[in-house]
Amino acid sequence: MKSSVIVFPGSNCDRDIAVALEKMQFKNQMVWHKETKLPKSDLIVLPGGFSYGDYLRSGAIAGKSSIIDEVIKAANSGCLILGICNGFQILTETGLLNGTLLRNKKLKFINKDVHVKVINNKTKFSNKYKKNQILKINIAHNEGNYFTNSKHLEQLVEENLIAFKYCDEKGIISNDSNPNGSLENIAGILNSKKNILGMMPHPERMIDEMLSNKDGINLFSSLLN
Amino acid sequence: MKFSVTVTLKKDVLDPQGKVVENTLVNMGMSNLKSVRQGKYFQIEVNDDQQVTAEKKIDEMCKRLLVNLIIEDYKINKI
Numbered sequence: 001m002k003s004s005v006i007v008f009p010g011s012n013c014d015r016d017i018a019v020a021l022e023k024m025q026f027k028n029q030m031v032w033h034k035e036t037k038l039p040k041s042d043l044i045v046l047p048g049g050f051s052y053g054d055y056l057r058s059g060a061i062a063g064k065s066s067i068i069d070e071v072i073k074a075a076n077s078g079c080l081i082l083g084i085c086n087g088f089q090i091l092t093e094t095g096l097l098n099g100t101l102l103r104n105k106k107l108k109f110i111n112k113d114v115h116v117k118v119i120n121n122k123t124k125f126s127n128k129y130k131k132n133q134i135l136k137i138n139i140a141h142n143e144g145n146y147f148t149n150s151k152h153l154e155q156l157v158e159e160n161l162i163a164f165k166y167c168d169e170k171g172i173i174s175n176d177s178n179p180n181g182s183l184e185n186i187a188g189i190l191n192s193k194k195n196i197l198g199m200m201p202h203p204e205r206m207i208d209e210m211l212s213n214k215d216g217i218n219l220f221s222s223l224l225n
Numbered sequence: 226m227k228f229s230v231t232v233t234l235k236k237d238v239l240d241p242q243g244k245v246v247e248n249t250l251v252n253m254g255m256s257n258l259k260s261v262r263q264g265k266y267f268q269i270e271v272n273d274d275q276q277v278t279a280e281k282k283i284d285e286m287c288k289r290l291l292v293n294l295i296i297e298d299y300k301i302n303k304i
Binding site: 100 | 238239241242245290291293295296
Protein backbone atom coordinates (compact mmCIF):
# COMPACT_ATOMS: atom_id res chain seq x y z
CA MET A 1 0.00 0.00 0.00
CA LYS A 2 1.36 3.42 -0.96
CA SER A 3 1.23 6.28 1.50
CA SER A 4 2.17 9.96 1.42
CA VAL A 5 2.86 12.07 4.49
CA ILE A 6 2.43 15.79 3.89
CA VAL A 7 5.05 17.90 5.65
CA PHE A 8 4.29 21.48 6.65
CA PRO A 9 6.62 23.98 8.29
CA GLY A 10 6.08 23.16 11.96
CA SER A 11 4.96 19.55 11.50
CA ASN A 12 6.71 17.53 14.20
CA CYS A 13 5.12 14.07 14.06
CA ASP A 14 5.89 13.53 10.39
CA ARG A 15 8.92 11.32 11.14
CA ASP A 16 6.98 9.33 13.75
CA ILE A 17 4.16 8.52 11.36
CA ALA A 18 6.66 7.66 8.60
CA VAL A 19 8.42 5.22 10.95
CA ALA A 20 5.06 3.66 11.88
CA LEU A 21 3.99 3.34 8.24
CA GLU A 22 7.30 1.84 7.16
CA LYS A 23 7.26 -0.59 10.07
CA MET A 24 3.86 -1.74 8.81
CA GLN A 25 5.29 -2.21 5.28
CA PHE A 26 3.66 0.82 3.66
CA LYS A 27 5.63 2.29 0.78
CA ASN A 28 5.82 5.80 2.13
CA GLN A 29 6.84 9.13 0.63
CA MET A 30 7.21 12.48 2.33
CA VAL A 31 5.58 15.34 0.40
CA TRP A 32 6.50 18.99 1.05
CA HIS A 33 3.49 21.32 1.33
CA LYS A 34 4.64 23.48 -1.60
CA GLU A 35 4.35 20.59 -4.05
CA THR A 36 1.52 20.84 -6.53
CA LYS A 37 1.33 17.15 -7.38
CA LEU A 38 0.85 14.14 -5.16
CA PRO A 39 2.60 10.85 -5.81
CA LYS A 40 0.17 8.00 -6.43
CA SER A 41 -1.13 7.16 -2.97
CA ASP A 42 -3.69 4.88 -1.38
CA LEU A 43 -3.35 6.78 1.89
CA ILE A 44 -2.51 10.41 2.59
CA VAL A 45 -1.53 11.39 6.11
CA LEU A 46 -1.64 14.89 7.55
CA PRO A 47 0.66 14.57 10.54
CA GLY A 48 0.64 16.15 13.98
CA GLY A 49 2.60 19.22 14.96
CA PHE A 50 2.21 22.95 14.95
CA SER A 51 2.00 23.90 11.29
CA TYR A 52 2.82 27.61 10.88
CA GLY A 53 3.15 27.92 14.64
CA ASP A 54 -0.64 27.63 15.00
CA TYR A 55 -0.88 31.21 13.68
CA LEU A 56 -4.42 32.55 13.18
CA ARG A 57 -6.04 29.23 14.16
CA SER A 58 -4.51 25.76 14.40
CA GLY A 59 -4.36 24.34 10.89
CA ALA A 60 -5.81 27.44 9.20
CA ILE A 61 -2.73 28.43 7.21
CA ALA A 62 -1.74 24.86 6.34
CA GLY A 63 -5.30 24.38 5.09
CA LYS A 64 -4.58 26.89 2.32
CA SER A 65 -1.25 25.45 1.12
CA SER A 66 -0.84 24.42 -2.50
CA ILE A 67 -0.72 20.67 -1.88
CA ILE A 68 -4.07 20.84 -0.06
CA ASP A 69 -5.95 21.32 -3.35
CA GLU A 70 -4.52 17.98 -4.45
CA VAL A 71 -5.40 16.37 -1.12
CA ILE A 72 -9.00 17.58 -1.51
CA LYS A 73 -9.16 16.20 -5.07
CA ALA A 74 -7.76 12.85 -3.89
CA ALA A 75 -10.21 12.77 -0.97
CA ASN A 76 -13.13 13.43 -3.28
CA SER A 77 -12.06 10.57 -5.52
CA GLY A 78 -12.05 8.17 -2.58
CA CYS A 79 -8.41 8.14 -1.46
CA LEU A 80 -8.00 7.36 2.25
CA ILE A 81 -7.04 10.40 4.31
CA LEU A 82 -5.82 10.26 7.90
CA GLY A 83 -5.36 13.45 9.91
CA ILE A 84 -3.78 13.11 13.33
CA CYS A 85 -3.86 15.94 15.86
CA ASN A 86 -2.80 19.02 13.85
CA GLY A 87 -3.77 16.95 10.81
CA PHE A 88 -7.32 16.71 12.19
CA GLN A 89 -7.33 20.47 12.72
CA ILE A 90 -6.21 20.96 9.11
CA LEU A 91 -8.97 18.63 7.86
CA THR A 92 -11.62 20.72 9.62
CA GLU A 93 -10.09 23.95 8.29
CA THR A 94 -10.21 22.63 4.72
CA GLY A 95 -13.82 21.52 5.18
CA LEU A 96 -13.01 17.87 4.44
CA LEU A 97 -14.37 17.21 7.91
CA ASN A 98 -17.09 19.30 9.50
CA GLY A 99 -16.85 20.98 12.88
CA THR A 100 -13.80 22.51 14.48
CA LEU A 101 -11.33 22.03 17.33
CA LEU A 102 -11.53 24.63 20.05
CA ARG A 103 -9.02 25.37 22.75
CA ASN A 104 -9.00 22.78 25.54
CA LYS A 105 -11.69 23.61 28.08
CA LYS A 106 -9.20 23.99 30.92
CA LEU A 107 -6.85 26.09 28.75
CA LYS A 108 -3.87 23.83 29.28
CA PHE A 109 -1.76 21.94 26.80
CA ILE A 110 -2.39 18.27 27.60
CA ASN A 111 0.25 15.65 26.97
CA LYS A 112 -0.69 12.30 28.49
CA ASP A 113 -1.84 8.80 27.71
CA VAL A 114 -5.63 8.61 27.79
CA HIS A 115 -8.17 5.87 27.20
CA VAL A 116 -10.14 5.85 24.00
CA LYS A 117 -13.04 3.60 23.01
CA VAL A 118 -13.49 2.24 19.49
CA ILE A 119 -17.04 3.30 18.59
CA ASN A 120 -17.08 2.27 14.95
CA ASN A 121 -14.92 -0.70 13.97
CA LYS A 122 -16.46 -1.12 10.53
CA THR A 123 -14.19 1.31 8.74
CA LYS A 124 -11.02 1.09 6.67
CA PHE A 125 -9.20 2.60 9.65
CA SER A 126 -10.53 0.47 12.50
CA ASN A 127 -11.61 -2.97 11.23
CA LYS A 128 -8.87 -4.77 13.16
CA TYR A 129 -10.16 -3.44 16.46
CA LYS A 130 -13.10 -4.89 18.33
CA LYS A 131 -16.19 -2.73 18.80
CA ASN A 132 -15.96 -0.92 22.16
CA GLN A 133 -12.32 -1.97 22.55
CA ILE A 134 -10.50 0.28 24.99
CA LEU A 135 -7.17 1.64 23.80
CA LYS A 136 -4.55 3.62 25.65
CA ILE A 137 -3.24 6.31 23.35
CA ASN A 138 -1.20 9.46 23.84
CA ILE A 139 -2.72 12.88 23.29
CA ALA A 140 -0.66 16.07 23.04
CA HIS A 141 -2.62 19.16 22.12
CA ASN A 142 -3.85 22.59 23.10
CA GLU A 143 -6.85 22.68 20.74
CA GLY A 144 -8.57 19.31 20.85
CA ASN A 145 -11.98 20.31 22.09
CA TYR A 146 -14.18 19.11 19.22
CA PHE A 147 -17.20 21.27 18.49
CA THR A 148 -19.87 21.14 15.81
CA ASN A 149 -23.46 22.22 15.28
CA SER A 150 -26.31 20.08 16.54
CA LYS A 151 -27.40 19.06 13.04
CA HIS A 152 -23.97 17.70 12.21
CA LEU A 153 -23.73 16.01 15.62
CA GLU A 154 -27.00 14.21 14.85
CA GLN A 155 -25.56 13.12 11.51
CA LEU A 156 -22.39 11.84 13.21
CA VAL A 157 -24.48 9.67 15.52
CA GLU A 158 -27.03 8.51 12.93
CA GLU A 159 -24.46 7.57 10.31
CA ASN A 160 -22.07 6.06 12.86
CA LEU A 161 -19.32 8.55 11.98
CA ILE A 162 -17.82 8.84 15.45
CA ALA A 163 -14.75 6.61 15.31
CA PHE A 164 -13.34 7.07 18.81
CA LYS A 165 -14.48 8.55 22.11
CA TYR A 166 -12.52 9.38 25.25
CA CYS A 167 -13.31 7.06 28.16
CA ASP A 168 -11.72 5.85 31.39
CA GLU A 169 -9.82 2.58 31.83
CA LYS A 170 -13.11 0.76 32.38
CA GLY A 171 -14.59 2.22 29.22
CA ILE A 172 -16.92 4.67 30.93
CA ILE A 173 -17.59 7.72 28.79
CA SER A 174 -18.26 10.69 31.05
CA ASN A 175 -17.20 14.26 31.82
CA ASP A 176 -14.54 12.85 34.13
CA SER A 177 -12.99 10.89 31.28
CA ASN A 178 -13.14 13.84 28.88
CA PRO A 179 -9.67 15.41 28.83
CA ASN A 180 -10.39 18.52 26.77
CA GLY A 181 -14.11 19.31 26.89
CA SER A 182 -14.78 17.70 23.51
CA LEU A 183 -18.44 17.42 22.51
CA GLU A 184 -19.80 13.94 23.43
CA ASN A 185 -16.21 12.93 24.36
CA ILE A 186 -15.39 12.78 20.63
CA ALA A 187 -11.76 11.86 19.92
CA GLY A 188 -12.07 11.04 16.22
CA ILE A 189 -14.62 11.38 13.43
CA LEU A 190 -15.16 10.23 9.85
CA ASN A 191 -16.72 11.93 6.84
CA SER A 192 -19.93 10.42 5.53
CA LYS A 193 -18.09 8.41 2.84
CA LYS A 194 -15.87 7.07 5.63
CA ASN A 195 -12.66 7.55 3.65
CA ILE A 196 -11.44 10.40 5.87
CA LEU A 197 -10.56 10.02 9.53
CA GLY A 198 -9.53 12.87 11.80
CA MET A 199 -8.40 12.07 15.33
CA MET A 200 -6.64 13.88 18.14
CA PRO A 201 -4.89 10.84 19.76
CA HIS A 202 -1.57 9.72 18.27
CA PRO A 203 -1.69 6.05 17.13
CA GLU A 204 1.78 6.41 15.59
CA ARG A 205 3.19 6.82 19.10
CA MET A 206 1.74 3.47 20.17
CA ILE A 207 3.49 0.94 17.96
CA ASP A 208 6.28 -0.33 20.20
CA GLU A 209 6.05 -2.06 23.59
CA MET A 210 9.48 -0.72 24.54
CA LEU A 211 8.40 2.89 24.11
CA SER A 212 4.72 2.83 25.01
CA ASN A 213 2.33 0.08 23.95
CA LYS A 214 1.03 -1.39 20.71
CA ASP A 215 -2.53 -0.09 20.80
CA GLY A 216 -1.96 1.98 17.65
CA ILE A 217 -0.77 -0.90 15.47
CA ASN A 218 -4.23 -2.12 14.53
CA LEU A 219 -5.12 1.20 12.96
CA PHE A 220 -2.36 0.65 10.43
CA SER A 221 -3.08 -3.05 9.97
CA SER A 222 -6.76 -2.16 9.42
CA LEU A 223 -5.68 0.02 6.50
CA LEU A 224 -3.75 -2.87 5.02
CA ASN A 225 -6.67 -5.25 5.49
CA MET B 226 -8.25 52.26 2.09
CA LYS B 227 -7.93 50.86 5.59
CA PHE B 228 -10.29 48.61 7.48
CA SER B 229 -10.46 46.93 10.83
CA VAL B 230 -11.84 43.45 11.31
CA THR B 231 -12.92 42.31 14.75
CA VAL B 232 -13.44 38.59 15.23
CA THR B 233 -15.24 37.27 18.27
CA LEU B 234 -16.53 33.88 19.35
CA LYS B 235 -20.26 33.42 18.76
CA LYS B 236 -22.29 33.97 21.88
CA ASP B 237 -23.11 30.28 22.36
CA VAL B 238 -19.48 29.20 22.11
CA LEU B 239 -17.64 28.87 25.40
CA ASP B 240 -14.78 31.35 25.69
CA PRO B 241 -12.54 29.99 28.45
CA GLN B 242 -9.88 32.69 27.94
CA GLY B 243 -12.44 35.47 28.26
CA LYS B 244 -13.78 33.76 31.38
CA VAL B 245 -10.33 33.65 33.01
CA VAL B 246 -9.76 37.33 32.20
CA GLU B 247 -13.19 38.11 33.61
CA ASN B 248 -12.52 36.21 36.85
CA THR B 249 -9.15 37.90 37.23
CA LEU B 250 -10.67 41.34 36.78
CA VAL B 251 -13.27 40.49 39.42
CA ASN B 252 -10.51 39.27 41.75
CA MET B 253 -8.67 42.56 41.18
CA GLY B 254 -11.68 44.33 42.60
CA MET B 255 -13.16 45.68 39.36
CA SER B 256 -16.77 46.14 40.26
CA ASN B 257 -19.80 46.28 37.96
CA LEU B 258 -18.16 43.85 35.57
CA LYS B 259 -20.79 41.95 33.63
CA SER B 260 -18.79 39.75 31.24
CA VAL B 261 -15.64 39.55 29.11
CA ARG B 262 -15.33 37.95 25.69
CA GLN B 263 -11.92 37.76 24.06
CA GLY B 264 -11.40 38.10 20.30
CA LYS B 265 -9.00 39.00 17.49
CA TYR B 266 -8.37 42.27 15.71
CA PHE B 267 -6.94 42.81 12.22
CA GLN B 268 -5.99 45.99 10.40
CA ILE B 269 -6.10 45.53 6.65
CA GLU B 270 -5.13 48.01 3.97
CA VAL B 271 -6.22 47.47 0.37
CA ASN B 272 -5.38 49.22 -2.90
CA ASP B 273 -8.90 50.31 -3.70
CA ASP B 274 -10.59 53.72 -3.63
CA GLN B 275 -14.12 52.35 -3.83
CA GLN B 276 -15.44 51.51 -0.40
CA VAL B 277 -18.07 49.06 -1.70
CA THR B 278 -15.63 46.90 -3.66
CA ALA B 279 -12.94 47.19 -0.98
CA GLU B 280 -15.34 46.03 1.70
CA LYS B 281 -16.46 43.17 -0.51
CA LYS B 282 -12.84 42.05 -0.81
CA ILE B 283 -12.33 42.26 2.97
CA ASP B 284 -15.52 40.27 3.46
CA GLU B 285 -14.18 37.57 1.16
CA MET B 286 -10.90 37.51 3.15
CA CYS B 287 -12.90 37.03 6.33
CA LYS B 288 -15.00 34.22 4.93
CA ARG B 289 -12.14 32.37 3.28
CA LEU B 290 -9.42 32.66 5.89
CA LEU B 291 -9.67 35.08 8.78
CA VAL B 292 -12.84 33.75 10.36
CA ASN B 293 -14.00 30.27 11.25
CA LEU B 294 -17.70 30.75 10.56
CA ILE B 295 -18.68 27.75 12.66
CA ILE B 296 -17.61 29.42 15.88
CA GLU B 297 -16.82 33.06 15.13
CA ASP B 298 -18.61 36.28 14.16
CA TYR B 299 -16.90 39.28 12.57
CA LYS B 300 -17.37 42.97 12.05
CA ILE B 301 -15.74 45.12 9.36
CA ASN B 302 -15.20 48.84 9.94
CA LYS B 303 -13.55 51.48 7.78
CA ILE B 304 -10.81 53.31 9.65
